[in-house]
Amino acid sequence: MINIDKNLIQQLNDRIQAGQDKELRAWASDLHATDIAEILDQMRLESASYLYRLLDTEVKADVLIELDEDQRADLLSGMTAEEIAGGVMGQLDSDDATDVLSELPPNKAEEVIGHLENDERASDIRDLLNYEEGTAGAMMAKELVKVQAEWTVTRAIREIRRQAEELHQVYTVYVVDTEDRLTGRLSMKHLLLGAESTRSKIAELQKEEGIVTILAQEPSEKATMLMERYDLVALPVVDSEQKLVGRITIDDAVDSIIEDAERDYQLASGISEDVESSDSVITLTRARLPWLLIGLIGGIGGAYVIGWFDIKENAEMALFIPLIAAMGGNVGVQSAAIVVQGLASSHINTNNLLRRLSKELGVGILNGLICGLIILGVTLLLNFGTSLSITVSLALLCVIIFAALFGTFVPLMLHRYKIDPALATGPFITTVNDIIGLMIYFAVGSLISGLILG
Amino acid sequence: MINIDKNLIQQLNDRIQAGQDKELRAWASDLHATDIAEILDQMRLESASYLYRLLDTEVKADVLIELDEDQRADLLSGMTAEEIAGGVMGQLDSDDATDVLSELPPNKAEEVIGHLENDERASDIRDLLNYEEGTAGAMMAKELVKVQAEWTVTRAIREIRRQAEELHQVYTVYVVDTEDRLTGRLSMKHLLLGAESTRSKIAELQKEEGIVTILAQEPSEKATMLMERYDLVALPVVDSEQKLVGRITIDDAVDSIIEDAERDYQLASGISEDVESSDSVITLTRARLPWLLIGLIGGIGGAYVIGWFDIKENAEMALFIPLIAAMGGNVGVQSAAIVVQGLASSHINTNNLLRRLSKELGVGILNGLICGLIILGVTLLLNFGTSLSITVSLALLCVIIFAALFGTFVPLMLHRYKIDPALATGPFITTVNDIIGLMIYFAVGSLISGLILG
Numbered sequence: 026m027i028n029i030d031k032n033l034i035q036q037l038n039d040r041i042q043a044g045q046d047k048e049l050r051a052w053a054s055d056l057h058a059t060d061i062a063e064i065l066d067q068m069r070l071e072s073a074s075y076l077y078r079l080l081d082t083e084v085k086a087d088v089l090i091e092l093d094e095d096q097r098a099d100l101l102s103g104m105t106a107e108e109i110a111g112g113v114m115g116q117l118d119s120d121d122a123t124d125v126l127s128e129l130p131p132n133k134a135e136e137v138i139g140h141l142e143n144d145e146r147a148s149d150i151r152d153l154l155n156y157e158e159g160t161a162g163a164m165m166a167k168e169l170v171k172v173q174a175e176w177t178v179t180r181a182i183r184e185i186r187r188q189a190e191e192l193h194q195v196y197t198v199y200v201v202d203t204e205d206r207l208t209g210r211l212s213m214k215h216l217l218l219g220a221e222s223t224r225s226k227i228a229e230l231q232k233e234e235g236i237v238t239i240l241a242q243e244p245s246e247k248a249t250m251l252m253e254r255y256d257l258v259a260l261p262v263v264d265s266e267q268k269l270v271g272r273i274t275i276d277d278a279v280d281s282i283i284e285d286a287e288r289d290y291q292l293a294s295g296i297s298e299d300v301e302s303s304d305s306v307i308t309l310t311r312a313r314l315p316w317l318l319i320g321l322i323g324g325i326g327g328a329y330v331i332g333w334f335d336i337k338e339n340a341e342m343a344l345f346i347p348l349i350a351a352m353g354g355n356v357g358v359q360s361a362a363i364v365v366q367g368l369a370s371s372h373i374n375t376n377n378l379l380r381r382l383s384k385e386l387g388v389g390i391l392n393g394l395i396c397g398l399i400i401l402g403v404t405l406l407l408n409f410g411t412s413l414s415i416t417v418s419l420a421l422l423c424v425i426i427f428a429a430l431f432g433t434f435v436p437l438m439l440h441r442y443k444i445d446p447a448l449a450t451g452p453f454i455t456t457v458n459d460i461i462g463l464m465i466y467f468a469v470g471s472l473i474s475g476l477i478l479g
Numbered sequence: 480m481i482n483i484d485k486n487l488i489q490q491l492n493d494r495i496q497a498g499q500d501k502e503l504r505a506w507a508s509d510l511h512a513t514d515i516a517e518i519l520d521q522m523r524l525e526s527a528s529y530l531y532r533l534l535d536t537e538v539k540a541d542v543l544i545e546l547d548e549d550q551r552a553d554l555l556s557g558m559t560a561e562e563i564a565g566g567v568m569g570q571l572d573s574d575d576a577t578d579v580l581s582e583l584p585p586n587k588a589e590e591v592i593g594h595l596e597n598d599e600r601a602s603d604i605r606d607l608l609n610y611e612e613g614t615a616g617a618m619m620a621k622e623l624v625k626v627q628a629e630w631t632v633t634r635a636i637r638e639i640r641r642q643a644e645e646l647h648q649v650y651t652v653y654v655v656d657t658e659d660r661l662t663g664r665l666s667m668k669h670l671l672l673g674a675e676s677t678r679s680k681i682a683e684l685q686k687e688e689g690i691v692t693i694l695a696q697e698p699s700e701k702a703t704m705l706m707e708r709y710d711l712v713a714l715p716v717v718d719s720e721q722k723l724v725g726r727i728t729i730d731d732a733v734d735s736i737i738e739d740a741e742r743d744y745q746l747a748s749g750i751s752e753d754v755e756s757s758d759s760v761i762t763l764t765r766a767r768l769p770w771l772l773i774g775l776i777g778g779i780g781g782a783y784v785i786g787w788f789d790i791k792e793n794a795e796m797a798l799f800i801p802l803i804a805a806m807g808g809n810v811g812v813q814s815a816a817i818v819v820q821g822l823a824s825s826h827i828n829t830n831n832l833l834r835r836l837s838k839e840l841g842v843g844i845l846n847g848l849i850c851g852l853i854i855l856g857v858t859l860l861l862n863f864g865t866s867l868s869i870t871v872s873l874a875l876l877c878v879i880i881f882a883a884l885f886g887t888f889v890p891l892m893l894h895r896y897k898i899d900p901a902l903a904t905g906p907f908i909t910t911v912n913d914i915i916g917l918m919i920y921f922a923v924g925s926l927i928s929g930l931i932l933g
Contacts, residue, residue, distance in 0.1 A: 295809055318850075320802075351804065
C-alpha cells in the first residue's frame with residue numbers, strides 16, 4: 026500500500042505542471058487501481074482528469090468504479106458519450122457499467138448505450154437496468170462461465186476458455202441444461218481433477234446437491250445473507266423458470282455488508298445521512314441536525330412534565346432528573362440494539378414477540394433491581410434523605426423495566442410493518458424514554474410525598 | 480434455505496426417539512452444513528450428539544465449525560481424542576482445525592495432535608498455534624496451491640491437480656521461486672487460457688505486478704482491510720523473507736468484518752460483551768450492567784452539580800435539565816461515531832488532530848447556533864420567561880460546542896494510545912458530557928441571574 030499524503034499530491038501536481046507524462050504513466054503503472062482512485066479523489070478536478078487521461082484503458086475502468094461518486098460524476102461530465110462508451114465501458118463488468126450509467130444524466134446514458142459496439146453488451150446492460158433497485162437482479166453481473174451438462178469435458182474446456190477470455194475473474198463454472206436452466210456447478214478443482222477423462226460428460230462431473238441460488242426479484246439483502254451464511258464466493262441468480270441470468274460476486278456482497286453496518290452504526294449514533302469525516306461542515310451539520318431537533322422537542326416535552334409537578338416545593342427532586350433521564354435512554358437503546366442485531370442475523374422473528382418481551386422483562390427486572398438497590402444504598406449513605414432515596418430507587422426500577430420493554434417492542438413493531446428497525450435505536454426511543462422516565466419519576470415522587478404527608 | 484422452527488425440532492426428536500437412523504441420514508444429506516449446525520444448536524445435547532454421530536465424516540467437519548461455541552464444546556467433550564482426530568480433524572482446513580483445538584482443554588488438544596495420522600497436518604497445526612492471536616498468521620490456513628516459476632505448464636498442471644485434491648476450494652495458484660519466495664500468481668483464468676502452450680514456463684504466464692501480500696505477524700485487521708480494499712478473494716501471507724507461509728480466504732475476512740461491525744455497534748449501544756438475543760437473561764443482564772453502572776455514577780455526579788446551585792431559589796431552572804443533558808450526550812455520541820468510523824476506514828489519522836478539531840468546531844458552532852436560536856424562539860413563545868429562555872439557549876450553544884469537541888478528542892486520544900476508540904462512543908462520552916453540560920447550564924444560569932439582579 027502506498028502512503029497517500031499531501032506531499033505525494035504536491036509531487037504529482039508538480040509533474041502535471043511540468044507535463045512529465047511519461048514519468049506519470051510509469052508511476053501509475055505500478056499502482057493498484059484502488060490507490061490511484063484514492064489519489065484522484067484528493068486532487069482538484071483538472072489535475073485528476075489530466076492524470077486519468079494518461080492511464081491505460083483497462084486501468085481507467087478499474088479506477089473509475091473505485092472513485093468517490095462526486096469525483097466520478099465530475100470526470101465523466103468532462104467526457105463525451107463516445108469517449109465513455111469506447112474508453113471504459115467495454116472494460117467494465119456489466120454490473121459496474123450499469124451502476125456508472127445510472128449515475129449519468131438519462132440522455133447521456135442512452136447515448137453511451139447507443140455507442141457500445143458490442144451488441145450483446147448493450148443488451149446485457151439494458152437488461153440489468155430493468156431490475157428494480159435493491160433486488161438481486163440489480164446487484165448481479167451478467168458475466169459468467171457456463172457449460173451444458175451433455176457436453177464432453179473436451180468441449181466444455183474449449184468453451185470455458187473462450188468465455189473466460191472476456192471475464193476479469195472466473196469463480197465457478199455453472200452447468201445448465203439445453204433450456205439454460207441451472208442444474209449444477211463445476212468448481213475449478215473438479216475441472217482440474219476431472220480434465221483427464223476428456224470424453225466423459227460434464228453431467229458426471231458436476232456437483233448438483235446443495236447449490237444455493239437466488240431469484241432475480243428477491244431483495245439484495247437476501248443475496249448478501251446467503252453468501253455470508255453459506256460462505257459463497259459467487260451466487261448464481263435465476264429467474265422464475267430456474268434459468269441462469271447472472272451471478273453476484275463476493276466483493277459486491279462485502280461492500281454491501283460494510284455499507285449496511287456503517288448505516289446501522291450511524292443510525293444508532295444519531296446520524297441520519299451517510300456521511301464521512303471528510304465531508305463538508307455543512308453536510309456533517311445537516312446529517313446531525315435531525316436527531317438534535319428531535320432531542321429539542323423531547324427536551325421541551327420534559328420541561329412540561331417537570332412543570333406539572335410542583336418543583337418549587339420539592340426542589341430536591343430536581344437533583345436526580347439527569348439520572349432518571351439518562352438511565353431510561355440507555356436501557357432503551359441497549360434493548361433496541363439487541364433486537365436490531367437479532368433481526369439482522371435472523372435470530373429473532375416477529376412470531377415470538379411475547380417470548381422476546383417476557384425475556385426482556387426478566388432482564389429489565391434484574392437490571393432494575395440491581396441498579397435500584399445500589400442507588401438506594403448510595404443515596405441513603407450520602408444523606409439525600411429517606412423519602413428522596415426511596416423515590417429515586419423505586420422510580421429507577423420502574424423506568425428500567427419500562428425502557429427495556431419499550432426498547433424491545435418498538436423495533437419489533439417497526440419490523441412487522443416493514444419499516445427499518447434500526448431507526449428505533451436512534452432518536453425515537455431515547456426521547457420517548459426520557460419523557461416517560463420523567464413522568465414515572467414525578468408520579469412516584471408525588472405518591473411517596475403523598476404517603477409521607479398523609 | 481430450510482425453515483428451522485419448533486415443529487422441525489420436534490419431528491427430529493420424534494425420529495431420534497424412534498431410532499429412525501436411515502431416515503435421519505437421508506434427511507441430513509440434503510441439507511447444507513450451516514443449516515444442520517443451526518438445527519443442532521437448537522437441540523438438547525443428547526439429541527444433538529445422536530444426530531451428529533449419524534453424519535458423514537466430511538459433513539461432520541463442516542457442521543462442527545458452524546456450531547455455536549458452547550454447543551461445539553459440549554459435543555467435543557463427549558468424544559475421545561482419537562475420535563476427534565480421526566473423525567473430523569482430517570477434514571477440516573488447518574485454520575479451522577487450529578481454532579477447534581484452541582477451544583479444547585490443553586491436554587486433550589495435545590492428545591488430538593498426537594493422534595493425527597498425517598505428519599504434515601500435525602506440523603501445520605502446531606505451526607499455526609504458534610502465531611499470536613489477532614495476527615494474520617493466526618487467521619491464515621496452510622492449505623494452498625503453489626507452483627514453481629521455472630516449471631513447464633504441463634508439470635504445473637500435474638502438480639496443481641495433486642495439490643487440489645486435498646483442498647476444499649482453489650482460489651488462486653501461487654508462484655514461488657526455488658526458495659519458496661512468492662513471485663507472482665496464476666489466476667484460474669490464465670491457467671485455462673495458457674494451458675494450451677504446455678511447454679512454456681510458468682514464469683511467462685504468471686502475473687507479477689500488483690500482488691498484495693501481508694506479513695504473518697501483522698494484525699489480522701490489516702488483512703481484512705486489504706482484502707476489502709483491493710477486492711481480493713484470497714490474500715497470501717508471507718514471512719519476513721517473503722516466503723509464502725499460508726493464505727487468508729474471503730469467507731474468514733467476511734466473518735471478521737461482521738464480527739467487528741457487531742462489536743462496534745454493541746459498544747455504541749452500551750453493551751459490553753458479545754451477546755445475542757438468544758443468550759440467557761443472566762448473560763444479557765451482565766452485558767448491559769457496566770454501562771448502566773457508569774450511568775448511575777454519572778447520575779449521582781449530576782445530583783451534586785445541581786446541588787451546588789441554589790435550585791430552590793431558581794426552581795424553574797430544573798425544567799430544562801433533561802434538555803441540556805440529552806443534547807450534550809447526543810452531540811458527543813455523534814462526533815465520536817464519525818471519528819470511530821473515520822479511523823476504521825483510515826480516512827482519519829491522528830496526525831491531523833488539529834484539523835479534525837477545527838472542523839468539528841465548525842459543525843458544533845453551526846449546530847449550536849441553529850438549536851440555540853430554535854430553543855430561544857420556542858421558549859420565548861411558550862412564555863418560559865426571558866431570563867430562563869436566554870439561559871437555556873446560551874447554555875445549549877456552549878454545551879453543543881463543548882460536546883462536539885470532546886466527542887472528537889476522546890476517541891482520537893484513545894486511538895493514539897492504542898486503546899480501541901469504539902469504547903468512547905458508549906458510556907464514557909455520554910456520562911461526562913451529561914455532567915459538564917449541567918455545569919455549563921448552571922454556570923450560565925448564575926451568570927444571567929447575577930446580571931439581571933445586578
